[in-house]
Amino acid sequence: MSNVPSNLKYAASHEWVLKNEDGSVTVGITDHAQEALGDLVFVELPEVGAHFDKEQEIAVVESVKAAADVYAPLAGTVTEVNQAAADAPESVNQDAYTAWLFKMTPDNLADVDALLDAAAYQAVADAA
Amino acid sequence: MLKKTVLNAAHRALGARMVDFGGWDMPVNYGSQIEEHHAVRNDCGMFDVSHMCPVDLVGTDCRPFLSRLVANDVAKLTVSGKALYSAMLNEAGGVIDDLIIYFLTDTRFRIVVNAGTADKDVAWMLAKAAEWKLDVTITPRRDGNVPLGIIAVQGPNARAKVWQVLPQVKAATEGLKPFFAAEVDQYFIASTGYTGEDGYEIMLPAGEAETIWTALKDAGVAPCGLGARDTLRLEAGMNLYGQDMDETVSPLDAGLAWTVAMKDARDFVGRAALAANGQQKQFLGLILLDKGVLRGHQKVITKQGDGEITSGSFSPTLQQSIALARLPLGVAAGDEVEVDIRGKLLKAKVTKPVFARNGKAVQ
Numbered sequence: 001m002s003n004v005p006s007n008l009k010y011a012a013s014h015e016w017v018l019k020n021e022d023g024s025v026t027v028g029i030t031d032h033a034q035e036a037l038g039d040l041v042f043v044e045l046p047e048v049g050a051h052f053d054k055e056q057e058i059a060v061v062e063s064v065k066a067a068a069d070v071y072a073p074l075a076g077t078v079t080e081v082n083q084a085a086a087d088a089p090e091s092v093n094q095d096a097y098t099a100w101l102f103k104m105t106p107d108n109l110a111d112v113d114a115l116l117d118a119a120a121y122q123a124v125a126d127a128a
Numbered sequence: 129m130l131k132k133t134v135l136n137a138a139h140r141a142l143g144a145r146m147v148d149f150g151g152w153d154m155p156v157n158y159g160s161q162i163e164e165h166h167a168v169r170n171d172c173g174m175f176d177v178s179h180m181c182p183v184d185l186v187g188t189d190c191r192p193f194l195s196r197l198v199a200n201d202v203a204k205l206t207v208s209g210k211a212l213y214s215a216m217l218n219e220a221g222g223v224i225d226d227l228i229i230y231f232l233t234d235t236r237f238r239i240v241v242n243a244g245t246a247d248k249d250v251a252w253m254l255a256k257a258a259e260w261k262l263d264v265t266i267t268p269r270r271d272g273n274v275p276l277g278i279i280a281v282q283g284p285n286a287r288a289k290v291w292q293v294l295p296q297v298k299a300a301t302e303g304l305k306p307f308f309a310a311e312v313d314q315y316f317i318a319s320t321g322y323t324g325e326d327g328y329e330i331m332l333p334a335g336e337a338e339t340i341w342t343a344l345k346d347a348g349v350a351p352c353g354l355g356a357r358d359t360l361r362l363e364a365g366m367n368l369y370g371q372d373m374d375e376t377v378s379p380l381d382a383g384l385a386w387t388v389a390m391k392d393a394r395d396f397v398g399r400a401a402l403a404a405n406g407q408q409k410q411f412l413g414l415i416l417l418d419k420g421v422l423r424g425h426q427k428v429i430t431k432q433g434d435g436e437i438t439s440g441s442f443s444p445t446l447q448q449s450i451a452l453a454r455l456p457l458g459v460a461a462g463d464e465v466e467v468d469i470r471g472k473l474l475k476a477k478v479t480k481p482v483f484a485r486n487g488k489a490v491q
Contacts, residue, residue, distance in 0.1 A: 036145075038145070038156075038157055038160075038161050038355065039160050039161050039162045041421060041442040041449075042419065042420055042421050042442070042449075044420070060470070062420075062421040062442075063161075064161050064162060064165075064355060064359055064441055064442050064444070065156065065161065065355050065441075067421060067423060093160075
């Protein structure tokens with residue numbers, strides 16, 4: 001059973017979103033996603049400063065088995081990337097909620113509230 | 129409705145992640161795929177390959193039948209128990225399947241074919257036996273009255289673990305050189321595999337498969353899924369049917385020229401097409417020099433023209449991404465080429481199509 005922390009918001013495409021106090025959000029892939037992918041061996045992060053639309057491909061995570069796109073959970077501009085996750089992709093398997101991938105400043109902060117809550121995402125993950 | 133092997137419940141009880149593999153509900157990994165891979169390179173792992181299909185041939189015309197049916201020459205099989213890897217071709221020289229033929233007696237052979245191709249393979253064999261009016265009875269053994277299961281136990285400690293669980297087979301199997309088989313009572317034990325490691329493939333009555341699987345696990349053999357099986361065979365440079373070759377690909381373009389016996393005038397299906405077309409491409413390895421992961425169908429750009437990756441992944445032994453690729457003639461091991469990965473051109477080195485065997489990197 002995968003871990004779905006209740007303090008986070010989620011996209012149905014298996015990204016988690018943490019709202020920060022400075023108005024930015026931190027984004028990673030969910031525990032369910034890392035478990036489905038298996039041993040991760042490569043993470044490609046976006047460029048800092050680049051703008052993405054909601055649901056646009058923003059990063060790539062590759063396991064031994066397969067490559068998977070990570071989608072922007074909301075529209076915004078990338079402000080920081082977690083190079084440590086790219087240097088050690090297995091850290092995402094070890095703890096998907098510590099090994100974040102990137103931070104963004106949302107175009108509209110209210111978009112965060114429109115994302116799935118933990119219970120709604122759990123239902124998505126269970127159906128997958 | 130997915131087909132299930134006799135070990136399906138055992139995989140689920142072990143918490144395996146199950147996937148649809150060519151219509152079969154199979155374990156892709158139980159825990160970490162990379163750990164399963166290392167278990168086989170360094171110790172011992174086992175795979176349920178009961179989805180593959182043993183096909184028994186019985187009759188006075190087994191040899192003339194096989195001589196025409198496959199591209200390799202069964203005349204090489206002179207010692208009882210010896211195995212031969214071959215492609216079975218269509219008239220156009222494309223690969224219908226790759227398979228292993230075990231020679232038991234002049235009137236009894238066993239062939240093991242791939243899971244997804246088994247039905248068409250058997251239909252082809254039956255049609256050819258009828259067309260050539262030969263005395264050979266062809267019996268698939270995956271189903272039927274006495275179905276067989278197959279457990280592949282692979283790794284440097286595989287033989288010792290098998291003898292621990294099946295002590296009665298030790299005497300008949302301890303002297304087996306690679307690519308042989310021995311029959312002991314209801315067990316058919318072959319020193320073949322798909323990992324580049326020592327080990328056995330055990331064919332046994334399906335009803336016994338779970339008992340033996342559990343005993344092997346209790347003896348410390350790591351259950352391994354099809355994920356690790358794929359990275360192990362990729363490192364060993366072994367072709368995967370459907371990815372590295374299929375009915376549209378000549379064995380000469382898929383790195384299988386060593387399995388095509390053309391020296392004498394033996395007539396076999398596909399020979400005329402191979403002779404007419406010759407070799408058009410070469411089958412080589414790639415090691416990615418930049419960061420990323422090589423995958424099947426990515427384009428390879430070389431000085432001699434474009435090629436294509438047929439299988440690619442991350443090599444747990446080399447800790448780099450590796451691939452098998454069909455490249456233009458003239459490209460040589462040591463060349464640097466580019467691979468188009470999502471629109472970016474990344475650098476890769478051309479190698480011989482083998483990366484690791486017997487626990488060690490060979491590149």
